[in-house]
Amino acid sequence: MLDVSKIRSQFPILSRKVNGQNLVYFDNGATTQKPQIVIDAESKYYANQNSNVHRGVHFLSGLATDKFEESRNTIQNFIGAKHKHEIIFTKGTTDSINLVASGFKTFLNKGDEIIISEQEHHSNIVPWQICCEQSGSNLKVIPILDNGEMDMDFFYNLLSENTKLVAVSHISNALGTINNVEKIIEKSHSVGAKVLIDGAQAASHISLNMQKLDADFYCFSAHKMFGPTGVGILYGKEDILNALPPYQSGGEMIKEVSFSGTTYADLPHKFEAGTPNISGVVAFKSAIDFISNLEVNKIAKYEEELLQYATSELLKIEGVRIYGTSKKKSAIISFNLEGLHPYDIGMIVDKMGIAIRTGHHCAQPIMERFNIPGTVRISLAVYNTKEEIDLCINAIKKAKIMLS
Amino acid sequence: MHTIKEIQKEIIEDFAMFEDWIQKYEYLIDLGKELAPIDQKYKISENLIKGCQSRVWLHAEYAEGKIIYTADSDAIMTKGIVAILINVLSGQNPSEIATAKLDFINEIGLKEQLSPTRANGLVSMIKQMKLYAIAFSKQQ
Structure with a gap:
């Protein structure tokens, strides 16, 4: 108890x-409140540990980097990801979905299809509308039944060899429905489609294991799970993240830059251009610890x-x-x-x-x-x-x- | 006909009598229920002021130097505030409406209801009422 x-x-x-x-x-579906340990972690970071990550050789830069990467480890364990570099820090679920949508369009051809559901939050609708518009592919929508569940038979009929991606929520933010994502992933994979799960409403309410779930992408936000605002996670399977082109470019995400051409950094840094929300990421670990302690x-x-x-x-x-x-x-x-x-x-x-x-x-x-x-x-x-x-x-x- | 300033003063006096928010809200609900209905033919999408949460329909007619506004909202609390705004501005001449300072909103403690973050369509409604006034004042 x-x-x-x-x-x-x-x-x-x-x-x-x-x-x-x-x-x-x-109003916890919008954002949760923060426990003292999260508030303390943010303030302790600025009082004692602040420096830029992955940059300097000096003591504080090393300390900040350690703290930052410790968070990545904690999140990897929390969601049962196979590799640490499959955890990408973003600004939030919306940012995570946009990252995937922006890169995924380069995989798409005219006539390809993306499937979403009628139940989605706007942040899991609009990026795919833009993705389809820019790639000439088509957006298909799974209707929902009167009880708020997806019409699974309709979904099975939508699936075809044209389906390249299925993007659905784990839990509906407006209705609370826990969707049968295991089935959706299994059926989507059977036609060779990738699956993105919007887990914004699920991450602190349902126990997660990425290796068991087998989703290709899973997105969630720290602030809906007792953590700071402005921090999100994109989990992606290693091979797909490697294939996906960079989203934003700049510092941190490069291997070598010259005017004859630039090579990109390895995962996860390829998708983490610029100085991240370090204090937020560090404090997110405390939020996860809080959840894990309660189970x-x-x-x-x-x-x-x-x-x-x-x-x-x-x-x-x-x-x-x-x-x-x-x-x-x-x-x-x-x-x-x-x-x-x-x-x-x-x-x-x-x-x-x-x-x-x-x-x-x-x-x-x-x-x-x-x-x-x-x-x-x-x-x-x-x-x-x-x-x-x-x-x-x-x-x-x-x-x-x-x-x- | 009272001036915009005089009507505002009366409203402030009315609201000063309320002892708590419940009385104030009940008054707004009553005002909303009593608001003269808008002619259904004007309750069309062209007259719709979109808020994020509640919607407001506004129609304006200009005759004999005065603007008559009619309006409706799907939320009764919003409709109550709509009724007050109509009470203040309807029947006045366009140049007075266009330059009117609506100080009473702060005085009666409805500022938060009329802030853009409320997204109830009321800020846009005031703007639209004034835009009608500017347009009609050019016909004067």
Whole structure:
């Protein structure tokens, strides 16, 4: 059993007031709060370790480089990657996807196909639209069913020898559906297509093992897993990363530069041009340590308990409709109250200290699919409690009374 | 007809009576419900001011030296604020609307609702109301 009050005590922001009320932070799908060890790691880096990485021979440069590379090791272990150099530091999931999309277009010919799903976040839609536009390939979309799951039969029919890449989310940010990525990867590989998984909503909620999962690319963000903003990971299989052309160019990513031609650095540096977010990368290690100490499986179990409780309490309110009712769900609940606009609900509960997200959640195609302007979204994390869910439910009831 | 300044003063006085946010929000909800409906033929995409979260439709007509605005929103709180803006600006002459300083927004504590980050379409709505005023003032 997790000691949730002990976990909460490690997050200073959770004891602050909002609009005179105790903060109830239920917007973890957007970003999570940070434990003291992550905050300390950032500040300790600047107070004691700051220097540029992979450059100097002096003591501090060596120290900063060691810390930076220690993070890479930790992440490699955390996601079960085969090689350390398969871990590329980026700015975030969006950056990771753009990196792949930008390089992958050079592999594509007219008539080739990329498959995404209707469930994707805009950051896993737009880069592929641009990629297809620039390479003359076609974008195919897997529709979603009423319960928020992908229409797998439709997907199997879409797959063909023209399919070159399948890019889907592990967990839908707007609906919470945990997608059957194992099956998607297996079927995609059977026609020779590569697979990119957007793991932004999954990385601290589901135990990951890249060698077992067999995804070709896996992307996630530090800030959604108790780490700093501006740090993301692109995991890619060694051979594909080697084949992929560089994304951004400049310092660090080169082997030799001359005006007759430049050779690129080996992995991972080939994709890490310029000075990276060193403090963020270093502090990300502390976030991973925090998660590992709690154990992902225990986190998932506790979040499942919160999800079940919040769902059943919410459904007691008359007129609630939940979008995303798959059996396999992460602790994300997207809903509307009959006749009420999500924005109005969000405005009122905010005054009661409740931080929830309202709107289209950067996934407009899903909103269109359900013919709604948006939803109210509760997204839970390991530091949330049933008491907080009660406060949130009461605030929603109050909003309903005020708005009806 | 009161001037824009006078109407703003009245609104500030109205809001000063509220003791807490609940009363203020309930008042906005009531204003939203009472807002005179926009003619359905004007509730079209050309008149739509897109916010990220709530949408606002705005129509303006110019007659006898005055601009009459009608509007709607899909969110009731937004609609309440829309109603206040219409109350302040509708029926005034274009040059006064174009140069009006809307100080009351700060005074009644709705500044945050009218900040661009709210993405509720209200900032664009004020801009659009003023653009109509500038356009009509050239017809004067």
